[in-house]
Each structure stands twice: as structure tokens, then as C-alpha cells.
Amino acid sequence: MKAFLVLFGLIATVQLSLAVFGEFKHGDKNSKYFKKEPPLRATKPVAAVDAVYEGWIKQRMDNFDPQNTESFYMRYLFNFENFQPDGPIFIFVGGEWTVSPGMIQFGHMYDMAQALNGLLIYTEHRYYGETRPTANLTLDELRYLNIDQALADLAHFIVTIKQTFPGAENSGVILVGCSYSGTMVTWFMQKYPHLIKGAWALSGPLLAQVDFVEYQEVVSRAIHQVGGENCSNTIRNAFEQMETLAEQGNATELQRLFKLCKPLDLNNDLDVWSLFGDVASTWSGLVQYYYRHDRDIENACEGLELHKTNTTTDLEAYAQWIMNRWRINTCYDHTYESFLESWSGTSWDDWIAQSEWRQWYYQTCAEYGWYQSSGSEEILFGSNFPVNISVQICSDLYNGFFTPTSIQGNTDRTNIIYGAKNPSVRNVYSTHGEHDPWAPMGLDANENEDSPVVYLPGESHCSDLGSIGVRDTPEMVASKTRIFELVQKWLGIPPEQQKTLPPVA
Ligand SMILES: *[C@@H]1O[C@H](CO)[C@@H](O)[C@H](O)[C@H]1NC(C)=O
Ligand SMILES: *[C@@H]1O[C@H](CO)[C@@H](O)[C@H](O)[C@H]1NC(C)=O
Ligand SMILES: *[C@@H]1O[C@H](CO)[C@@H](O)[C@H](O)[C@H]1NC(C)=O
Numbered sequence: 001m002k003a004f005l006v007l008f009g010l011i012a013t014v015q016l017s018l019a020v021f022g023e024f025k026h027g028d029k030n031s032k033y034f035k036k037e038p039p040l041r042a043t044k045p046v047a048a049v050d051a052v053y054e055g056w057i058k059q060r061m062d063n064f065d066p067q068n069t070e071s072f073y074m075r076y077l078f079n080f081e082n083f084q085p086d087g088p089i090f091i092f093v094g095g096e097w098t099v100s101p102g103m104i105q106f107g108h109m110y111d112m113a114q115a116l117n118g119l120l121i122y123t124e125h126r127y128y129g130e131t132r133p134t135a136n137l138t139l140d141e142l143r144y145l146n147i148d149q150a151l152a153d154l155a156h157f158i159v160t161i162k163q164t165f166p167g168a169e170n171s172g173v174i175l176v177g178c179s180y181s182g183t184m185v186t187w188f189m190q191k192y193p194h195l196i197k198g199a200w201a202l203s204g205p206l207l208a209q210v211d212f213v214e215y216q217e218v219v220s221r222a223i224h225q226v227g228g229e230n231c232s233n234t235i236r237n238a239f240e241q242m243e244t245l246a247e248q249g250n251a252t253e254l255q256r257l258f259k260l261c262k263p264l265d266l267n268n269d270l271d272v273w274s275l276f277g278d279v280a281s282t283w284s285g286l287v288q289y290y291y292r293h294d295r296d297i298e299n300a301c302e303g304l305e306l307h308k309t310n311t312t313t314d315l316e317a318y319a320q321w322i323m324n325r326w327r328i329n330t331c332y333d334h335t336y337e338s339f340l341e342s343w344s345g346t347s348w349d350d351w352i353a354q355s356e357w358r359q360w361y362y363q364t365c366a367e368y369g370w371y372q373s374s375g376s377e378e379i380l381f382g383s384n385f386p387v388n389i390s391v392q393i394c395s396d397l398y399n400g401f402f403t404p405t406s407i408q409g410n411t412d413r414t415n416i417i418y419g420a421k422n423p424s425v426r427n428v429y430s431t432h433g434e435h436d437p438w439a440p441m442g443l444d445a446n447e448n449e450d451s452p453v454v455y456l457p458g459e460s461h462c463s464d465l466g467s468i469g470v471r472d473t474p475e476m477v478a479s480k481t482r483i484f485e486l487v488q489k490w491l492g493i494p495p496e497q498q499k500t501l502p503p504v505a
């Protein structure tokens, strides 16, 4: 298995074909990491898949340059089975992933649309999925990939749909987005308030920041709180012991423990950072997508504890546990060089484009940073994966174009244009999960009366997409009820005509 990444995506990264893992070598086709949509849990599809249609709309390549006449087609999905003329339009805004029908077949947005006879739409973000504006993904061709363009695409889309979809001319538009698309809906309201009535932003980060030290702080806190003190102690001890071995120059012991394919060169910072980052980042996924009923953190902690019965040190237990988790039978390739090689493609057919990492990583270098480093003392994972490695990846993946200074300048630009945690919006309902490592970058105080911010205890990233369910916490039910009330208020539905939604089993 190749070194994977020191950056955990905003949305889930899934490992394909785990079952056929066996031989690990760099570039192994089985060790692909794909981005996928945010999780829509708990309920089964309400609408049939053939209720969902695909459409394509012509967009300008550059929305801000009238002299550029190039264009491309943007994909969207729609479901009008419940739509009545003048009913509202609910748009789930696609982020850095490929759209699929599920998002407009069920879930809380679906339920709201169904109750209000709304039209359901799911838009695909330029450069993701099948929406491919350019011939390839070389640095030069990536110039039209940014949120400013994506929001302008959405604006043009909304105006066009209202003009052309029968019965939609007078429809009010509600946007829903989660994760990066939660960011998008908030900023859409800021830039194009005349086009929508309101927005629901789930787990959207708003503050661009290069060194995102808070991420692993939340991860560490969640492990401690949910997995227990023994678990967090084991992890902390393991990383301390790992750092001690590195300080003592004991590369052979680290090589043995982590079944490294190649000797560990302790003088090569990038290799060391890559190793420590990989070994830590397993917990990112567990916490970011934690769901009480699946008990993933608890199970991982119990698994780790089991290994302690056979081993003498916490590091040995941790190493055994992680080799097991990654299903490493032969060896694990930790080197930065192999990582770079496997991430180096620029064609749409390369896995790094299909996994959408090339596009998303570019956006982090050009707009947000958000590198989940070991820069805080309040984490369980030591201090051996500083932000430097992520910044180096920006330089190495895109022809040396990005530098630490330019990346800082790019995040500053984003914060200046969109206002970071002061977006000055109306009618945006923002939700965050208590254990969501992205929450520290999100809105943390009510913007105004009609733009409240709600923290959901015990939940993580994008965990409130599903229907109101019988297994939801009271806080979750209250939040989903509130957004439905707000949506109806924003649409101008008089109080006596407003509806409520019952829980779904
Ligand atoms: C990428 O596409 C551009 C525009 O079509 C083309 O000029 C360039 O040669 C391509 N580069 C690669 C590496 O395919
Ligand atoms: C925590 O570890 C201590 C010492 O090894 C042990 O006695 C205790 O049972 C453990 N607690 C849990 C909840 O596993
Ligand atoms: C490396 O660490 C192992 C385990 O602690 C120890 O047995 C070995 O002697 C160490 N080797 C060196 C060269 O320090």
C-alpha cells in the first residue's frame, strides 16, 4: 500500500476493493481512495430511481470574462414527481464529488420538498463527476476551478431553470449543502441573495486557514470522550514511543513495526512526516463520520485494546492494530516519493482525477488551505506531521507553482472576499456536529435572528441529512423541525398553512 495522505477530505474517502488487498506496492490499483458523497443515513429511498432524471446546462467557461466565449456543459439531476406549479425548488448543491440520485430520492430535504410539492434538483460542481470543462487537469487547465466560478454557475442555473422549467417561474428557491457545499450555500446567499429565499448549510467551513491545527484537536477529544481514557492513553503513549524511536535513530525498529517496504530514512523529513501522518490519519475518518449507532470509535478502541493483550508496548499494539486495519500482508510503502508518483496524473482517466483528489487538492492550495497538521499540543498524535508536508504537496503536484507565501495569500484572498466567520447573510440555517473536526472552521455564533447556528451533541460531519428518524436524538429532531419551519417562513407560507413532518421509522 502506498502512503496515502496527510489530508483528510471534507467528505468521505472510501477504500475500494479492500477484500482484494494483498500485495502492496506503490501505484497498486487496489489502493485507490475515492471521494464520495456525504452520508445519507437511516432511511431507505422513498422515490424510485427512475423518478430521477439527468440534465445538462451550458455554462460559460469563465463567468467573469465577457471576452471568453468558451463554454461547457454542467450536469444536474432532478426529480419532479411531487412538483406542483409555483411549488418551491429545493437544490442540493454538489460539492467536490460526483452526484448520484440518492440525494433527491430520500432524506430530510426530500421530505420537506415532498410535503411542499417542491421540485428537487442536485447540481454537479464544475470539474467533478462528469462535469468536465477542460481537456485535462494540468495546472493551466485548472484555472477555471474555484468557488467563485462554481457559485456563478449555480446562479446562472437557477435563473435558467426558473425560466424554462414549466411551472417554476414563480417558485422560491431553497439551497441545501453540506461540507464544502455547506460553504457554497452560505456564500451563495452572500453573493446572490436576490436568487434564493434561504439556505440550510450543514457542516460548512467558512474560515480559510493554512495550518488547520484544530482538526486533530477535535479528533483527539472525540476519541477521549467516546472511546474512553484508556484508548486515548494508548494512542498518546504509542505516538510518544514512536517519536522516541525516531529521536534515537532506531529506523529498523520502526521499519519492523510498520512493515515498511523500504528502509526508513530518518533524515528525510517528508518520509518521516508521511509515515506519522498516515499512522495518525486513520482516526480522522473514524471521527469525521462517527455515527452513534455504528459505534465505530468504540469498536476501534476495543480492537486496539485487544492487541494490548499480546504485546509489551502500546506502540507495538498500535502498530499491530493498524497493520491489521489496513490489511497489510506484505509491506506498506511510506515514502513521499511513491505517494507523489501515484498522485501525479493530469488526465481525466487517471485515478487521481477520478478520485477527485487532484481537483480538490488544487482548491486547497488555491483557496482554503485546511491542512490537518500535528501543530497543536492538545492532540494524541505527537508533532511529526507539520503543515509543511501539505504545503510541499501543493508545490510538487502543480509544477512548483504554489509556495508557502502564495498559499497564505490565497487563503487571505478567500477570507477577504467571503468574510470568513462574518459572512453577513440572512436566512441561512447552519448546523454543526459536536464531534465534527471541521466545526472549528464554521460559523460559531448566530448571524442574526433568521440565521441561527446550531450544534448537535454527539454528532459529526453532515450527520443530519437523513429524514427525521425515531433513532434521532431530541436535539436532532428539534433541529430538523426548526429548518422545516424556517424554510416555510422563508417561502412566505402563512403560519396556519405550515406543515410538520412525522418521524420515519
Ligand atoms: C491539456 O489540454 C490542453 C488544452 O487542450 C492542451 O493544450 C495540452 O497539451 C494538454 N496537456 C496534456 C498534458 O495533456
Ligand atoms: C483501563 O485500563 C486499566 C488498566 O489497564 C484497567 O484496569 C481498566 O479495566 C481499563 N478500563 C476500561 C474501561 O477498559
Ligand atoms: C531499537 O529498538 C528496539 C526495541 O526497543 C531495541 O530492541 C533495539 O535494540 C533498538 N536498536 C537500536 C539500534 O537502538
Ligand SMILES: *[C@@H]1O[C@H](CO)[C@@H](O)[C@H](O)[C@H]1NC(C)=O
Residues within 6 Å of the ligand: 306, 307, 310, 320
Ligand atoms: C494474540 O496471539 C494469539 C497467539 O499468537 C493469536 O491467536 C491472537 O490472534 C492474537 N491476538 C491479536 C489481537 O492479535
Ligand SMILES: *[C@@H]1O[C@H](CO)[C@@H](O)[C@H](O)[C@H]1NC(C)=O
Residues within 6 Å of the ligand: 269, 386, 388, 404
Ligand atoms: C516548515 O516550514 C517553515 C517555512 O515555511 C520553516 O520555517 C519551518 O522550519 C518548517 N518546519 C519544519 C518542521 O521543517
